[in-house]
Every structure is written in C-alpha cells, then in structure tokens.
Amino acid sequence: DQQVKQNSPSLSVQEGRISILNCDxxxxxxxxFLWYKKYPAEGPTFLISISSIKDKNEDGRFTVxxxxxxxxxxxxxxxxxxxxxxxxxxxxxxxxxxxxxxxFGTGTRLTVIP
Amino acid sequence: GAGVSQSPRYKVAKRGQDxxxxxxxxxxxxxxxxxxxxxxxxxxxxxYFQNEAQLDKSGLPSDRFFAERPEGSVSTLKIQRTQQExxxxxxxxxxxxxxxxxxxFGPGTRLTVT
Numbered sequence: 384d385q386q387v388k389q390n391s392p393s394l395s396v397q398e399g400r401i402s403i404l405n406c407d408x409x410x411x412x413x414x415x416f417l418w419y420k421k422y423p424a425e426g427p428t429f430l431i432s433i434s435s436i437k438d439k440n441e442d443g444r445f446t447v448x449x450x451x452x453x454x455x456x457x458x459x460x461x462x463x464x465x466x467x468x469x470x471x472x473x474x475x476x477x478x479x480x481x482x483x484x485x486x487f488g489t490g491t492r493l494t495v496i497p
Numbered sequence: 498g499a500g501v502s503q504s505p506r507y508k509v510a511k512r513g514q515d516x517x518x519x520x521x522x523x524x525x526x527x528x529x530x531x532x533x534x535x536x537x538x539x540x541x542x543x544x545y546f547q548n549e550a551q552l553d554k555s556g557l558p559s560d561r562f563f564a565e566r567p568e569g570s571v572s573t574l575k576i577q578r579t580q581q582e583x584x585x586x587x588x589x590x591x592x593x594x595x596x597x598x599x600x601x602f603g604p605g606t607r608l609t610v611t
Contacts, residue, residue, distance in 0.1 A: 387539070415598050426501070426588055426602030427540070472539050476598055483595060484530060484553065487539030 386410045387475050389488035397496050402460040404491050406473030409454065413475040417485065418447060418458045421470045430471075431458070463495045499523065501603035503589050509609045510579045518574045518606045520589030528595055531564055531574050532588040534605070540588050546572060547595055579610045 388407045396402045404418075414435040419427035433440040433447045433456070440447050446459045460467055470492045474485040502521045510516050522529050528547055532540035533556075543562065545553040548569035557564070561580075566572040576583055586607050590600035 389539075417599065419602075424604065426590075426604045429599045429601065432599060474539075478598060482553065483528065483592075483598060484542040484545055484556070485532075485540075485600060487532075487541070489537065489539050 384409075385489070386413075387473055387486045387488040389471075389473055389491050391491050392489070393492040393494070395494045395496060396463045398465055399462045402458075402463045402467065402493055402495070404458040404460075404471050404473075404493065406456045406458075406488055407454055408456075408475050408486075410475070410477065410486070411454070412477040412480055413486070415476045415478050416447070416449060416456050417474045417476075418445075419472045419474060419487075420467075421472060421490070427472055460493075463493075465495045465497050468493055468495045501589055501591055501601055503587075503603040503606050505606060506604065507607050507609075509611060512581060512610055513578050515575065515577045516579055516608060518576075518587050518608070520572045520574070520603060522570065522572070522589070522591030523593075523601055524570075526591035526593055526601075527569075528592040528597070528600075529566055529572050530590040530592075530600060531572070532590065533558075534586040534588055536585075543574070543587075576608075579608075581610050584608055584610045 417432040418430040421427045470490045473488040531543040534540040542556040546566040586605040590602045
C-alpha cells in the first residue's frame, strides 16, 4: 500500500512561471519530508526538506509547504528554468519511531518549456 | 568531492544466477541504505546499516536477498538465484549519521534478469 502518493505523473510549465508539485501521505507517523530530483541514469539528488514542526521551508527558488491536517505537501519552483526538467520524488520518514528509511512517491516528471 | 558510487552500473543475469552489487558510500558516512526501484515506481527500502551493523532488513523481499557491510564502509547486496521480478534499479544511499535524514544516493545498478 502506497503511503506516499504523487498523483500527477507529469507536469509541463513555461519557463519563468511557477511549477507546483504535489504530494499526499497517509501515515500520520511521518514527521520529516524531503523532495528529491532525478535526472536520467543518475541517482536521486536531495533538494529540500521540511520537518513536521514547520509549515514552510524556503531555499532559493524552491519552497516546500506542509499541511499536516490535510497530510499534503507541495514543492513550488519559482521561476522555473529549463534545467529544472527532471523527475521529482516526494519522500517521507517516521523519525520519531527510530526508523530513518524513506518512503517515496512514484514521482512527477516536470518539463519546463523554454 | 566523491559521492556515492555503485558498480556495476548495468548487470544482465540469466534467471537462476547469483549477482553481487557493490556500493561505496561517501567517506565517513555512518548510515547506508539499499533501495529497489522498479520501472515507473519510486525507490522502495530494502535494508539499513549503521556502520557494520545491519539494523533493519525488513524490506528485503525474500531470503534470496542478502546484504553486508563488514567493515562499516563498502556494502554488497547479493541476490541468489535471480528471478525476472528482481529486474530493477538498485540504489544505494548514505547519510552522515543516524540523525541526518538527508540521504545521498548513488547512480544505481540496473539489473536485468533474462
């Protein structure tokens, strides 16, 4: 049973506009969330994270929002650039249980059109 | 700086053969993870090491899968009597210590069982 869900397999955005990638989770024990970016033939690269004690974390063009009551998080990329075209994975961890393995969504392929 | 490296990058095995996949984590990283990524899916957790101790192997799909990290650095994932359903990308990740939740991934080994 998929505990982390990314319901949009793909997203296309014009260069310079905002990209919004969404992620939902079902396990209320998840308390740490991460976004990874993956290019073809490479491993996932860590992008940004957020702890459940926060509702927003910003790093340059990337902002992650967390809505715990809705069990939903989103990644905003502003402005989008062609180099942002990749597959984005949402991941979650239940750190309070002592476990630190990650549960991943199925990914969203972002295409930024020049 | 050296990241996580994995070898071989590609492996083709006939059904029933044994395979060994190697992971070299970032130097000094205490935690090491193995994940399996099937086509079109996100990575799924297999097993976790803290130094040489295998603390969690709950994700290993069968007793044909075995992992070791004898000296607390390099790790090997071994699959015995490979089956077609074992075909996937096997990703290794490391993190600095058990409370560092950001994991750094290698490029993966793509295993194809024919």
